[in-house]
Amino acid sequence: MTIDGIRFNAVVVRSFIVFSQAVGWLLVLVSLAMLLAWGSGVEPLRGVLRQDDCMRAGAAVGFLLAGAALLLGRTRPRAGFLLSLLLALFGAVELLQYALGMDGPGWRWLEGRLPEWADRPSGRTTELAALAFVLLGAVGMAVALKRAVWLREACAIAVIVIAMAASASYGLVLAGDSANLLRRLPVMTAGALLLLVLGWMASAPTTGLTRIAVADSPGGAFARRLILPALLLPVLLTFFFKMVQSQLGMSESLALSLAAVTDGGVVAAMILWVAFLLDRSERQRRVVLALSRDANADGLTGLANRRAFDAALAGILRDRGAVALLMIDLDRFKSFNDEFGHLVGDGILRETGQLLRAEVRPRDLVARYGGEEFAILLPDSDALRAERVGQRIVAAFRGYGWVQRPVTVSVGGAVARPGDTPETLLRRADAALYRSKEAGRDRCTFDDWLPDFPSASA
Numbered sequence: 001m002t003i004d005g006i007r008f009n010a011v012v013v014r015s016f017i018v019f020s021q022a023v024g025w026l027l028v029l030v031s032l033a034m035l036l037a038w039g040s041g042v043e044p045l046r047g048v049l050r051q052d053d054c055m056r057a058g059a060a061v062g063f064l065l066a067g068a069a070l071l072l073g074r075t076r077p078r079a080g081f082l083l084s085l086l087l088a089l090f091g092a093v094e095l096l097q098y099a100l101g102m103d104g105p106g107w108r109w110l111e112g113r114l115p116e117w118a119d120r121p122s123g124r125t126t127e128l129a130a131l132a133f134v135l136l137g138a139v140g141m142a143v144a145l146k147r148a149v150w151l152r153e154a155c156a157i158a159v160i161v162i163a164m165a166a167s168a169s170y171g172l173v174l175a176g177d178s179a180n181l182l183r184r185l186p187v188m189t190a191g192a193l194l195l196l197v198l199g200w201m202a203s204a205p206t207t208g209l210t211r212i213a214v215a216d217s218p219g220g221a222f223a224r225r226l227i228l229p230a231l232l233l234p235v236l237l238t239f240f241f242k243m244v245q246s247q248l249g250m251s252e253s254l255a256l257s258l259a260a261v262t263d264g265g266v267v268a269a270m271i272l273w274v275a276f277l278l279d280r281s282e283r284q285r286r287v288v289l290a291l292s293r294d295a296n297a298d299g300l301t302g303l304a305n306r307r308a309f310d311a312a313l314a315g316i317l318r319d320r321g322a323v324a325l326l327m328i329d330l331d332r333f334k335s336f337n338d339e340f341g342h343l344v345g346d347g348i349l350r351e352t353g354q355l356l357r358a359e360v361r362p363r364d365l366v367a368r369y370g371g372e373e374f375a376i377l378l379p380d381s382d383a384l385r386a387e388r389v390g391q392r393i394v395a396a397f398r399g400y401g402w403v404q405r406p407v408t409v410s411v412g413g414a415v416a417r418p419g420d421t422p423e424t425l426l427r428r429a430d431a432a433l434y435r436s437k438e439a440g441r442d443r444c445t446f447d448d449w450l451p452d453f454p455s456a457s458a
């Protein structure tokens with residue numbers, strides 16, 4: 001499938017959409033389970049909820065809305081838009097309460113009406129999760145409206161940054177560092193946010209930044225292979241070196257330096273790999289170009305060959321129709337060959353190619369039609385201009401300083417009529433050429449369907 005000139009890999013596009021739907025289902029199910037546990041206190045979810053790194057009930061509400069928006073948004077954009085709007089409003093209300101110094105009265109009111117259970121954690125959404133919900137709501141609305149693609153991508157990237165920073169800081173905690181930079185975003189929420197934002201980006205795969213990853217091109221293949229490692233490796237490496245530091249008693253500055261050096265090495269290796277693949281594909285492109293040039297060129301004269309001529313004539317007649325055709329044939333070339341030999345004859349054919357090229361515009365197509373016969377396509381030319389070119393060619397051959405003996409040509413021309421096919425146009429130009437030969441050669445004759453256009457002779 002091709003959109004805006006980019007060819008997409010249909011299998012990858014389909015798998016991105018399947019991924020986005022799977023994320024939608026996963027988030028709906030997980031958030032329902034979390035809300036059920038928070039409301040009723042059922043085990044074993046209740047135990048999970050008490051842990052610091054578990055998502056809060058408020059986050060579960062957000063993920064329920066977002067998951068539903070993701071699931072419905074594909075087939076019902078209006079429902080996707082409304083659910084995303086609710087998500088953004090929910091995030092905004094939670095954020096506003098933090099800004100105003102309120103302690104979540106709504107959640108406390110709700111907790112008072114639910115069955116009692118010991119150590120129920122607060123349901124209140126953390127600030128960062130609330131901010132991420134506002135951004136994700138904007139992403140969902142933009143996807144539903146199919147508008148504001150760059151704003152959508154900017155919001156999505158902001159959520160990725162929030163989620164990755166939280167995951168990285170959690171990695172540091174696991175590795176023995178007590179300072180969790182983003183304690184305010186539980187790691188389960190961070191993971192769900194990351195999945196959700198990737199799900200949104202995958203839900204409209206042929207737009208925005210994601211279209212690079214689904215393109216059926218070397219760029220698409222790079223993006224598919226490198227984006228996730230590029231996102232995850234620095235986090236994993238930092239985690240790894242922090243672990244090594246706490247296990248081996250290494251100094252923090254050495255661990256950080258090693259992490260930085262390794263990150264740089266990984267980035268450099270990725271760049272080298274991309275550069276290597278780009279270089280290889282550029283070399284392949286050049287070989288293909290050279291092959292296609294060879295396939296369309298005549299070996300002796302370097303002009304377009306019959307194949308290229310046929311394709312060009314068919315293309316012009318199909319697209320524009322306005323074209324004049326000249327057929328040119330060397331006169332008594334057999335006797336020339338007989339007298340001076342084939343190799344000298346070849347030289348004459350090469351010089352003929354140069355003479356013909358010199359008499360036309362760069363965009364006219366000069367081809368060796370076969371043997372000692374040549375053809376010229378003159379796009380957007382009327383009979384008057386084509387006739388003038390034909391006469392000029394005849395005169396150029398007559399005036400050229402031939403070494404062995406004078407060489408002349410006969411020219412036949414025709415202008416495309418409405419409804420002409422390559423065969424009908426060629427037949428008329430050939431008939432005009434035949435008349436030039438019949439009339440004594442060394443002249444240009446034009447197809448006489450034009451009433452006030454007499455056959456011209458030199």
Ligand SMILES: Nc1nc2c(ncn2[C@@H]2O[C@H](COP(=O)(O)OP(=O)(O)OP(=O)(O)O)[C@@H](O)[C@H]2O)c(=O)[nH]1
Pocket residue numbers: 300329330331332333334335337341342343344345346349370371372437441
């Ligand atoms: N040297 C050389 N001769 C070629 C080539 N292709 C075709 N010819 C020669 O071109 C000649 C064409 O001869 P004819 O078709 O009889 O026509 P002619 O002698 O040019 O006579 P008119 O066309 O009637 O003026 C033949 O002798 C072919 O061998 C080529 O690639 N090199």
